Amino acid sequence: xxxxxxxxxxxxxxxxxxxxxxxxxxxxxxxxxxxxxxxxxxxxxxxxxxxxxxxxxxxxxxxxxxxxxxxxxxxxxxxxxxxxxxxxxxxxxxxxxxxxxxxxxxxxxxxxxxxxxxxxxxxxxxxxxxxxxxxxxxxxxxxxxxxxxxxxxxxxxxxxxxxxxxxxxxxxxxxxxxxxxxxxxxxxxxxxxxxxxxxxxxxxxxxxxxxxxxxxxxxxxxxxxxxxxxxxxxxxxxxxxxxxxxxxxxxxxxxxxxxxxxxxxxxxxxxxxxxxxxxxxxxxxxxxxxxxxxxxxxxxxxxxxxxxxxxxxxxxxxxxxxxxxxxxxxxxxxxxxxxxxxxxxxxxxxxxxxxxxxxxxxxxxxxxxxxxxxxxxxxxxxxxxxxxxxxxxxxxxxxxxxxxxxx
Amino acid sequence: xxxxxxxxxxxxxxxxxxxxxxxxxxxxxxxxxxxxxxxxxxxxxxxxxxxxxxxxxxxxxxxxxxxxxxxxxxxxxxxxxxxxxxxxxxxxxxxxxxxxxxxxxxxxxxxxxxxxxxxxxxxxxxxxxxxxxxxxxxxxxxxxxxxxxxxxxxxxxxxxxxxxxxxxxxxxxxxxxxxxxxxxxxxxxxxxxxxxxxxxxxxxxxxxxxxxxxxxxxxxxxxxxxxxxxxxxxxxxxxxxxxxxxxxxxxxxxxxxxxxxxxxxxxxxxxxxxxxxxxxxxxxxxxxxxxxxxxxxxxxxxxxxxxxxxxxxxxxxxxxxxxxxxxxxxxxxxxxxxxxxxxxxxxxxxxxxxxxxxxxxxxxxxxxxxxxxxxxxxxxxxxxxxxxxxxx
Numbered sequence: 001x002x003x004x005x006x007x008x009x010x011x012x013x014x015x016x017x018x019x020x021x022x023x024x025x026x027x028x029x030x031x032x033x034x035x036x037x038x039x040x041x042x043x044x045x046x047x048x049x050x051x052x053x054x055x056x057x058x059x060x061x062x063x064x065x066x067x068x069x070x071x072x073x074x075x076x077x078x079x080x081x082x083x084x085x086x087x088x089x090x091x092x093x094x095x096x097x098x099x100x101x102x103x104x105x106x107x108x109x110x111x112x113x114x115x116x117x118x119x120x121x122x123x124x125x126x127x128x129x130x131x132x133x134x135x136x137x138x139x140x141x142x143x144x145x146x147x148x149x150x151x152x153x154x155x156x157x158x159x160x161x162x163x164x165x166x167x168x169x170x171x172x173x174x175x176x177x178x179x180x181x182x183x184x185x186x187x188x189x190x191x192x193x194x195x196x197x198x199x200x201x202x203x204x205x206x207x208x209x210x211x212x213x214x215x216x217x218x219x220x221x222x223x224x225x226x227x228x229x230x231x232x233x234x235x236x237x238x239x240x241x242x243x244x245x246x247x248x249x250x251x252x253x254x255x256x257x258x259x260x261x262x263x264x265x266x267x268x269x270x271x272x273x274x275x276x277x278x279x280x281x282x283x284x285x286x287x288x289x290x291x292x293x294x295x296x297x298x299x300x301x302x303x304x305x306x307x308x309x310x311x312x313x314x315x316x317x318x319x320x321x322x323x324x325x326x327x328x329x330x331x332x333x334x335x336x337x338x339x340x341x342x343x344x345x346x347x348x349x350x351x352x353x354x355x356x357x358x359x360x361x362x363x364x365x366x367x368x369x370x371x372x373x374x375x376x377x378x379x380x381x382x383x384x385x386x387x388x389x390x391x392x393x394x395x396x397x398x399x400x401x402x403x404x405x406x407x
Numbered sequence: 408x409x410x411x412x413x414x415x416x417x418x419x420x421x422x423x424x425x426x427x428x429x430x431x432x433x434x435x436x437x438x439x440x441x442x443x444x445x446x447x448x449x450x451x452x453x454x455x456x457x458x459x460x461x462x463x464x465x466x467x468x469x470x471x472x473x474x475x476x477x478x479x480x481x482x483x484x485x486x487x488x489x490x491x492x493x494x495x496x497x498x499x500x501x502x503x504x505x506x507x508x509x510x511x512x513x514x515x516x517x518x519x520x521x522x523x524x525x526x527x528x529x530x531x532x533x534x535x536x537x538x539x540x541x542x543x544x545x546x547x548x549x550x551x552x553x554x555x556x557x558x559x560x561x562x563x564x565x566x567x568x569x570x571x572x573x574x575x576x577x578x579x580x581x582x583x584x585x586x587x588x589x590x591x592x593x594x595x596x597x598x599x600x601x602x603x604x605x606x607x608x609x610x611x612x613x614x615x616x617x618x619x620x621x622x623x624x625x626x627x628x629x630x631x632x633x634x635x636x637x638x639x640x641x642x643x644x645x646x647x648x649x650x651x652x653x654x655x656x657x658x659x660x661x662x663x664x665x666x667x668x669x670x671x672x673x674x675x676x677x678x679x680x681x682x683x684x685x686x687x688x689x690x691x692x693x694x695x696x697x698x699x700x701x702x703x704x705x706x707x708x709x710x711x712x713x714x715x716x717x718x719x720x721x722x723x724x725x726x727x728x729x730x731x732x733x734x735x736x737x738x739x740x741x742x743x744x745x746x747x748x749x750x751x752x753x754x755x756x757x758x759x760x761x762x763x764x765x766x767x768x769x770x771x772x773x774x775x776x777x778x779x780x781x782x783x784x785x786x787x788x789x790x791x792x793x794x795x796x797x798x799x
Binding site: 024027028031032035041042045046048049050052118119120121122123126132133135136137138139140141144145148149342346347349350352353360364367373374377380381384385388389 | 447448450454457458461462618619620621622625632634635636637638639640643644647648650651652653654655728732733735736738739746750764765768771772775776779780783
């Protein structure tokens with residue numbers, strides 16, 4: 001918008017009305033006024049409505065007693081804990097299902113996406129059916145489907161308990177089973193780390209660092225001599241054997257909390273709830289169908305000359321895929337992949353329908369219990385926007401690293 | 408050929424074959440069934456193993472699936488007895504399991520229009536017929552008068568549908584939105600979502616590319632904020648906070664709240680799709696319009712937007728597919744869309760059997776799948792058509 005001295009045909013100064021920059025200021029002032037008025041209206045109405053309901057806005061309520069139980073908590077939590085702690089537990093559960101879902105969806109999506117391009121007719125067809133089936137059905141329906149499906153396939157808890165009690169009556173030396181898979185979820189012995197276990201963690205960290213160092217050194221040797229030391233083998237051996245050796249040297253400092261079959265319920269041990277399973281499976285498999293399409297588009301975006309050059313050089317097709325095609329396809333894949341990751345994290349809020357205690361489900365309980373609508377929704381929004389921003393910053397950094405560096 | 412070479416030439420060249428190679432057998436026919444199976448199913452050891460695993464899985468699970476869905480399924484009946492085993496108080500033999508299509512048949516009307524009064528059921532069906540009658544010619548590229556068609560679809564149809572569905576005028580009985588439900592609600596929410604999000608999305612996209620800093624900031628904040636949060640939180644905001652933001656004493660219809668939530672959400676996504684189209688238009692088009700002396704609105708309305716929107720039609724359809732699937736979330740704020748109605752019917756005592764939930768979900772999934780798959784196919788068709796136009 002140039003023309004600071006717009007003049008009409010006779011050379012006189014044109015009316016200010018026709019000056020683009022003046023108009024721009026006017027439009028912006030108008031926008032500010034309208035938006036400001038809307039916010040002011042909403043604000044004052046909300047204040048009045050709250051006053052009528054005898055409530056005050058503010059986050060003070062967060063230190064109050066929650067008074068409800070949560071089905072799954074990654075940190076110590078009881079109904080005597082505060083609202084703030086309940087929300088933190090919810091956030092951790094959101095992150096747990098988000099991270100596990102992203103990992104699974106990426107692996108499944110990559111396999112299905114490559115499978116769709118396979119020369120194997122049957123595999124390609126099955127992968128196509130998978131993609132077309134899952135991406136055209138609402139994720140919420142997939143969650144219900146898995147919830148009903150998982151629950152109906154798993155054996156009834158009471159039947160299992162009856163069976164175990166029968167076995168106990170016949171032979172008193174029989175204890176409770178270590179793993180119990182029932183419609184109450186999958187129970188397993190939960191490890192309890194004894195004081196000496198810290199050394200094992202340190203050994204694991206050292207082994208990972210060592211493995212990274214060895215791989216870097218192997219890269220250097222390969223660049224210099226053309227021969228690659230067995231980096232993968234050494235890394236795996238290091239990561240598995242070193243912590244194991246320290247573990248036995250320290251006298252196996254670990255105990256297990258075994259599941260106990262109670263009269264009405266399971267207690268003790270770790271439990272993977274059916275709610276978590278259905279949400280996790282649904283999110284992973286739903287997102288995998290989108291990732292598969294992204295991967296397929298990425299691979300097809302690599303010029304076919306790259307495949308042909310590989311075969312001309314005698315590179316095996318799996319190595320060509322891993323060393324030549326996929327790194328180039330990654331440049332096409334990463335940006336849409338980022339938005340799929342974000343979608344998965346946002347879709348994990350569907351937990352509220354499955355009864356998995358994520359941030360939204362916990363918040364919804366608090367909202368219904370205390371009526372703190374504005375505060376709870378504000379917390380949700382802030383947390384999700386933050387997660388989205390952090391994820392996109394990380395993926396942008398990763399994208400910049402993978403991007404084509406032209407010399 | 409080797410015979411014609413003189414001996415001294417042979418010594419100059421390093422090596423020359425002096426004899427013919429033995430004749431190779433003719434290549435095996437490429438078109439027989441057997442060779443097709445070999446080439447497409449068993450081309451290598453790894454692939455053969457994969458094929459065998461896939462075949463084993465298919466043989467293991469496909470017959471059971473077909474049996475459950477069709478062969479063992481119960482197609483007729485009036486209540487749960489038809490789909491329950493003797494132990495569960497029904498007529499089927501012990502250990503029976505199959506889809507209960509009788510339940511879907513019995514509840515079909517409810518799945519389509521929810522609790523809409525049965526005596527007034529012709530109203531939603533008439534609206535559906537009008538919708539189809541306007542939609543089909545709009546989708547077939549060779550049918551003329553697209554402008555008039557779109558105008559009827561986007562302006563006349565909503566007015567007619569509003570009067571017909573809500574009633575209260577012209578002697579039509581008033582039907583409150585709390586009674587609406589089923590596929591009807593799913594379609595209305597999606598339709599309003601797209602009808603609102605297209606113009607609002609265009610405005611937001613233009614605002615985001617504007618040179619006015621304040622307008623641009625508002626648009627960027629709005630778009631990025633809405634895209635950063637899940638739809639559920641936006642729906643909760645619309646259903647819980649919207650009444651709080653209104654004048655004390657004012658109430659807002661629950662259905663309308665869901666519409667507001669979905670429209671806000673869809674607008675932000677639509678804005679990003681359209682921005683992609685705006686960015687793809689070459690700078691010369693903007694400059695050409697400027698040099699012709701068109702003002703901003705003429706430039707955008709007559710030159711830029713028609714090209715930009717045409718470019719992103721596939722993206723718009725994809726957004727629409729996403730929105731169509733997302734409407735199922737309104738069941739969480741206790742609205743009864745198709746999924747909500749189906750899920751609600753699980754606890755209906757008339758059809759309370761172990762197979763009812765699965766049957767209902769399969770049916771709902773099939774309906775959603777049909778709509779979404781149809782839309783994505785149409786989007787692909789348009790994409791190929793537009794592609795051809797560019798190559799010509």
